[in-house]
Amino acid sequence: MKSSPAVVVHPLRTADDTAVALLALSERKQHPLIQSGVLWLEGTIQDLRSPWSMAWAVLALAAHGRPIESLLTCLSDFPGLSDLADTSTLAVVALALDCHATLSALGVAI
Numbered sequence: 001m002k003s004s005p006a007v008v009v010h011p012l013r014t015a016d017d018t019a020v021a022l023l024a025l026s027e028r029k030q031h032p033l034i035q036s037g038v039l040w041l042e043g044t045i046q047d048l049r050s051p052w053s054m055a056w057a058v059l060a061l062a063a064h065g066r067p068i069e070s071l072l073t074c075l076s077d078f079p080g081l082s083d084l085a086d087t088s089t090l091a092v093v094a095l096a097l098d099c100h101a102t103l104s105a106l107g108v109a110i
Contacts, residue, residue: 015044016053019060026063026108038064045071051078052089055096062099063108072097 018041028034048054054075062068095102103110
């Protein structure tokens, strides 16, 4: 089944939904609709208040070759991160903090 880049014509409901879609479509980096979604996500990430959303955004932006170093610092310094009991959020944050190894393991060329 071939994925369609049309899912990012308009940003999806949340930044993490958009990030997951962009991650899934990372092999279509040059498509104008994908680039539009990446630009939207870049403009949104500074307003994110959830480590879950920020982690997915970091993974997506890294998969699209965008600079993420400052975002990794923000994610690792996220207030209350060490007190999180949600293991799903902790897992995706851990994957994002080691995004190059994560993306490599997922077969995403960066």
